[in-house]
Amino acid sequence: MAIYARCSICRKDNKPSLRICTNCKAKLGAKYLVRIKDNQSGKWRTKILPTLKLARKVEAKLKVKQTDRRTTI
Numbered sequence: 747m748a749i750y751a752r753c754s755i756c757r758k759d760n761k762p763s764l765r766i767c768t769n770c771k772a773k774l775g776a777k778y779l780v781r782i783k784d785n786q787s788g789k790w791r792t793k794i795l796p797t798l799k800l801a802r803k804v805e806a807k808l809k810v811k812q813t814d815r816r817t818t819i
Contacts, residue, residue, distance in 0.1 A: 749801050752777040762798055782808050
């Protein structure tokens with residue numbers, strides 16, 4: 747699981763701590779991307795969120811949901 751800052755111009759994923767895109771030097775911070783790999787299907791799930799705080803909440807919620815799924819199997 748990971749959180750990335752998505753550049754709205756070149757669509758490159760950057761570390762959320764960065765303020766400027768490493769590819770096109772545009773300002774970051776408008777969209778945050780959460781990527782989660784589903785252990786059952788092996789597919790990546792992606793959510794794009796408007797704030798870093800919300801992205802962290804969604805990531806934590808999905809981590810708990812995934813660990814619950816592992817223990818019930």
